[in-house]
Amino acid sequence: MSVVTVTDPARDYLAELISKQDVKGMGVRIFVTQPGTKNAETCLAYCPPNEIVPTDEQFDLEKFTLYLDHASVPFLEEAYVDYSKDQMGGQLTIKAPNAKVANVDENAPLPDRVNYILASEINPGLASHGGEVSLVEIVDDSIVVLRFGGGCQGCSAVSLTLKQGVETTLKERVPEVTAVRDVTDHTVTENAYYQ
CATH class of the missing domain: 3.30.300.130 (Fe-S cluster assembly (FSCA))
Structure with a gap:
């Protein structure tokens, strides 16, 4: 399975958004801008077939394909995407605890x-x-x-x-x-x- 956990409510919500795009084969891509820095930001974007990057890691989430930017993968370890409904409609949250610095093991310097x-x-x-x-x-x-x-x-x-x-x-x-x-x-x- 993917290094990123996408909860069922988040999958349903993203699948619903994708269905409104009217593009066959539309997926979702997750990447980190300025990974490994204090300005790192985890981003989620539509990924139409013509924008798939060959080095992306692909995961079939049944309702759509999730693409992870290859260079961002170490910074997406333990990342978590969730959706919760509220009075205003709902909120999609992305938590990536390792975006600012890649997870290291006990053998690292x-x-x-x-x-x-x-x-x-x-x-x-x-x-x-x-x-x-x-x-x-x-x-x-x-x-x-x-x-x-x-x-x-x-x-x-x-x-x-x-x-x-x-x-x-x-x-x-x-x-x-x-x-x-x-x-x-x-x-x-x-x-x-x-x-």
Whole structure:
């Protein structure tokens, strides 16, 4: 089966949209723009027969064919397409937890595993405060050096965030990590979430 899960309600909804297009053999194509970056976006589009890319991975979903952009596949691991009805009609949702950074396994290099946890687990939480954290380097083979940005830079709660949030999560997920250091200049407080 496909790396992307398309729920039955989503299949029905997409099949209904396709039926209104009046194009024989119309499918749906999923791709990620700027994959592996913080600006990555997962997109879903109609795919008429004349726009099928030979390298696309194809999956027969009975009511239509799903095409996955070959270069996007690693970033679509565990992606989920769902449709739920509501008072306004309904909403199609696409969740792609690995769009910003491809899923890595425990044998990947340490920086890749740290970046994956930052992108998939830590930064989504910091984003609610307009913040982000990025890997600067790894020293002594186990000490992760980070830089906070956005609402985290100059934030009075950043040491708490670093110790209780970021360091705890990184040590749990990546056992080789022994400590986390912050090299951010927190004297700059213009965008700080808590001042």
